Amino acid sequence: MKFWVHLQRFFSYLAVLTVFLLMSWPVWVDAHGYKLSDITVTHPWATPAHRSADGKGYLSLRNKGQKPDQLLSATAEVAARVELYSAIQDDNVLKIRPVDALEIPAGKTVRLKPGKSHLMLIGLKKPLEDGQHFPVVLQFQHAGTVTVDMFVQLNADESIY
Ligand SMILES: [Cu+2]
Structure with a gap:
């Protein structure tokens, strides 16, 4: 007996642990996210890049508001300039071309990801190496301006967007 x-206790602990893990998942996602007004940047x-190549930056932009917003520009100390590229079917x-705003x-x-919309880091002042991170300033039409920390990694798991 x-x-x-x-x-029974073991299974109830297991249930509590499972619920805890499920609940902590979005908290972990928030750990590398930024909220400004109605926009969340996740x-x-x-991707790693040589100095001679252009870097490519990705992120997820969520608009919880009632009105559309636009990413107007991105700037980074590591690059001479950053261009916005939009992928349109x-x-x-699939046409990927530079745009004035996203x-x-x-x-x-809006998910920026490999083979789709992205930030093009042109004129790198140093190579982007796996494990490094660098600040990028994002300017939105309505939400304002935010500085985000961009992580250099070989490939980000899609599930974390
Ligand atoms: Cu992250």
């Missing part, structure tokens, strides 16, 4: 009581990261052809529709999340 005592064994069953222990087994997990800014960049046009007649089954639209963030109301209530939507």
Whole structure:
């Protein structure tokens, strides 16, 4: 009988642990996120790059507001300039081109990721090495300006967006 009581306790601990892990997951995501007004910026990261190459930066932009916003510009000390590239599906052809601003529709999340929209870090002053991180200033039309920490890593797990 005592064994069953222990087994029951074990499973209730397991249940509590599972709930705790599930609850702490979004907290962990928030650990590398930034909130300003209605915009949430999550997990800014960049792929490693040689000085001679352009760096590519990615992040997730969520607009919880009722009105659309725009990412107007990005600047970084590590690069001479940062251009915004937008990926648009046009007649089954994915077109990625530089834009003046990245639209963030109301209530939507815009994910910048490899092969899609991204930040192009042009004229790197030093190579971007795995494990490093550097500040990037993001300017939004309505939400204002925020400095985010961009992590250099080989490949970010998609699930953390
Ligand atoms: Cu992160």
